[in-house]
Amino acid sequence: MKKIAFILLISCSFIISTSAQSTRPWQGKKCAVVITYDDAYDQHLDNAIPVLDSLGLKATFYITAFSTSMQNRMNEWKKLPLKGHELGNHTLNHPCVGGPGRDWVKPEYDLSKYTVQRMLDETRMTNLFLRALDGKTRRTFAYTCGDMKIGDSSFIEPMKKDFVAARAVRNQMHKINEIDLYNVDCYMVNGETGPQLIEWAKKAMETNSLLVVLFHGVNGGNSLNVSLEAHSQFLHFLKKNEKDIWIAPMITVADYIKKYQSNQIKTTKR
Numbered sequence: 418m419k420k421i422a423f424i425l426l427i428s429c430s431f432i433i434s435t436s437a438q439s440t441r442p443w444q445g446k447k448c449a450v451v452i453t454y455d456d457a458y459d460q461h462l463d464n465a466i467p468v469l470d471s472l473g474l475k476a477t478f479y480i481t482a483f484s485t486s487m488q489n490r491m492n493e494w495k496k497l498p499l500k501g502h503e504l505g506n507h508t509l510n511h512p513c514v515g516g517p518g519r520d521w522v523k524p525e526y527d528l529s530k531y532t533v534q535r536m537l538d539e540t541r542m543t544n545l546f547l548r549a550l551d552g553k554t555r556r557t558f559a560y561t562c563g564d565m566k567i568g569d570s571s572f573i574e575p576m577k578k579d580f581v582a583a584r585a586v587r588n589q590m591h592k593i594n595e596i597d598l599y600n601v602d603c604y605m606v607n608g609e610t611g612p613q614l615i616e617w618a619k620k621a622m623e624t625n626s627l628l629v630v631l632f633h634g635v636n637g638g639n640s641l642n643v644s645l646e647a648h649s650q651f652l653h654f655l656k657k658n659e660k661d662i663w664i665a666p667m668i669t670v671a672d673y674i675k676k677y678q679s680n681q682i683k684t685t686k687r
C-alpha cells in the first residue's frame with residue numbers, strides 16, 4: 418500500500434512539474450516581454466529611459482551607429498549598459514531596400530545596391546563601435562526595415578557567428594520552442610493607446626509566448642510614434658505583472674531560449 422502511495426506521489430509531482438513547465442516556461446513565468454527601441458533617437462534618452470529606470474525595467478536599444486543622436490550624445494548612450502540596458506546592432510547607416518513605397522531610402526544607402534560583403538563589413542564595424550562603448554563581444558541584431566536579403570542572398574547566414582539573435586519585423590508572437598532566433602518576430606508600435614499595447618501583453622500571458630515590442634518615436638523622433646501616456650501605461654502594466662511576465666533585454670532572453678531549445682532537442686532524442 419505504501420509503495421502504491423509512493424508511486425502515486427511521484428507521478429503526481431511529475432504531472433505537476435510538466436504542466437508547470439508548459440504554462441510557465443519563461444524563468445517560471447507565463448510569458449516574456451522584450452522591449453526594444455530602434456534607430457537611436459534623442460527621445461529614447463529623454464522620454465523612454467526615465468520611465469524604464471524609474472521602474473527598474475531593462476530594455477534593448479537597437480543602435481544605428483552613425484545616427485544624429487549618437488553623434489551628438491554618445492556619452493549619454495554609453496551610460497545605458499551601465500544601467501543594465503542592451504545596446505543592439507542596427508547597422509552603421511541604416512540601409513534599406515529602396516523602390517516603390519520606400520521614397521525615404523537614400524540612393525547611397527539603398528540595400529539593394531549593396532553587396533553582401535559591404536553589409537557584413539558595415540555591420541561588423543558597428544559591432545566594433547558598440548564594443549568600444551560597452552566592452553561587450555556578444556550582441557543581437559535588428560534588421561533595418563525588416564529587410565533580410567540583398568537580391569536573393571541572405572546576409573544573416575554569414576553573420577550568424579557575429580550575433581546571438583536577430584529581430585525581424587512581423588506582428589506575431591510564438592511559444593518558446595517555436596522561435597527562430599535569427600528571425601524573432603515583433604509587434605511594431607504605430608500610434609497604439611496604452612490599453613491596446615496592454616492587450617498584446619495579455620495575449621502573450623494567455624498563450625505563454627514571447628512578445629517583442631518595437632518602439633521608434635517616443636513622443637516624437639519618428640512618425641511611427643507612441644504617446645508618453647501610452648508608453649508609460651504599458652510599462653507600468655508590465656511592472657505590475659512582473660510575477661507573471663519576465664521582462665529582460667533581447668540577449669538575455671535569446672540565451673535562455675537557446676538553452677531551452679537545446680534541452681528540448683536532447684529530451685526528444687532520448
Ligand SMILES: [Zn+2]
Pocket residue numbers: 455456507511561562
Ligand atoms: Zn530602423
